[in-house]
Amino acid sequence: AQSVTQPDIHITVSEGASLELRCNYSYGATPYLFWYVQSPGQGLQLLLKYFSGDTLVQGIKGFEAEFKRSQSSFNLRKPSVHWSDAAEYFCAVGGSARQLTFGSGTQLTVLP
Amino acid sequence: IAGITQAPTSQILAAGRRMTLRCTQDMRHNAMYWYRQDLGLGLRLIHYSNTAGTTGKGEVPDGYSVSRANTDDFPLTLASAVPSQTSVYFCASSERGDYNEQFFGPGTRLTVL
Numbered sequence: 001a002q003s004v005t006q007p008d009i010h011i012t013v014s015e016g017a018s019l020e021l022r023c024n025y026s027y028g029a030t031p032y033l034f035w036y037v038q039s040p041g042q043g044l045q046l047l048l049k050y051f052s053g054d055t056l057v058q059g060i061k062g063f064e065a066e067f068k069r070s071q072s073s074f075n076l077r078k079p080s081v082h083w084s085d086a087a088e089y090f091c092a093v094g095g096s097a098r099q100l101t102f103g104s105g106t107q108l109t110v111l112p
Numbered sequence: 113i114a115g116i117t118q119a120p121t122s123q124i125l126a127a128g129r130r131m132t133l134r135c136t137q138d139m140r141h142n143a144m145y146w147y148r149q150d151l152g153l154g155l156r157l158i159h160y161s162n163t164a165g166t167t168g169k170g171e172v173p174d175g176y177s178v179s180r181a182n183t184d185d186f187p188l189t190l191a192s193a194v195p196s197q198t199s200v201y202f203c204a205s206s207e208r209g210d211y212n213e214q215f216f217g218p219g220t221r222l223t224v225l
Contacts, residue, residue: 009152032212043116043202043216044155090154094212098143098162099170104154 002027002093006103013081014111021076021106023065023091032094033074035065038105039087047089050074061085086110114138116217118203124223125193133188133220135203143206144186145170145214146178148199155202161186193224 003026013019025031032051036044048059055067065076074091091103119134137144142163147155147170157170161180175197177189186205190197200221204214 034213036216043218044204045216046213049213098206098212099145099157099160100212100214101157102147102155104152 002031002095002101004091004093004101004103006089006091006106008106009104010107010109012109012111015083016080019076019078019081019085019108021089021091021108023074023076023103024072025074025091025093026072027093027095029095030069033065033067034092034094034100035059035063035074035076036090036092036102037061037087038090044090047076081108081110083110083112116203116205116215118201118217118220120220121218122221122223124225125190127194127224128192131190131193131222133190133201133203133222135186135188135217136184137186137203137205137215137217138184139205139207139215140183141205141207141215142183144180145204145206146176146186146188147202147204148172148197149202149219150199158188158201193222195224198222198224 005024034049035047038044050067088105090105092100094100116137145160146158156172159178161167164183202219203217206214
């Protein structure tokens with residue numbers, strides 16, 4: 001069975017600082033990996049996805065993520081955080097059944 | 113294009129009552145999903161449908177039922193609501209062969225008293 005772990009429940013960074021959100025997955029084959037963002041009271045919006053090929057993927061809003069097979073990780077990064085990035089971030093893994101398994105989420109707070 | 117719509121936006125319900133959450137998509141996606149979101153647990157899959165006329169159970173199906181009479185609609189029914197079903201419910205859809213990428217509705221906040 002596939003699973004996702006987001007070890008950080010809550011992260012606080014200052015505006016302009018760099019950001020890295022951690023995600024570790026468990027899946028027997030090459031996974032499909034996703035990062036979603038959820039602003040308060042909203043649904044989930046896709047930030048980026050990894051299917052195959054280049055292990056560094058670019059997403060919307062200046063986010064990127066790197067797939068590291070040896071570490072079973074798919075960490076999300078942003079070089080300079082903006083106040084509008086404050087939200088909850090979910091990592092998800094997809095397998096052959098076209099179903100997604102989500103992590104428990106990381107809440108990001110941005111200090112002015 | 114609206115994408116996915118859900119109704120109602122929020123609802124307070126007495127325990128034991130029957131409730132149907134509605135979900136409609138206009139993207140002609142084959143697969144649809146229902147999740148519940150609870151604090152600290154992320155999103156958990158309740159039921160899914162890979163194509164019209166078929167449904168399947170997810171991680172937490174007990175107390176819920178779904179139907180998929182056509183491509184666009186995927187209602188979720190709570191036959192007899194209980195307080196533990198208080199949650200935010202999200203409907204999602206994905207296109208066949210689209211590597212699982214899912215598109216989400218705005219959610220329904222349900223409180224069962």
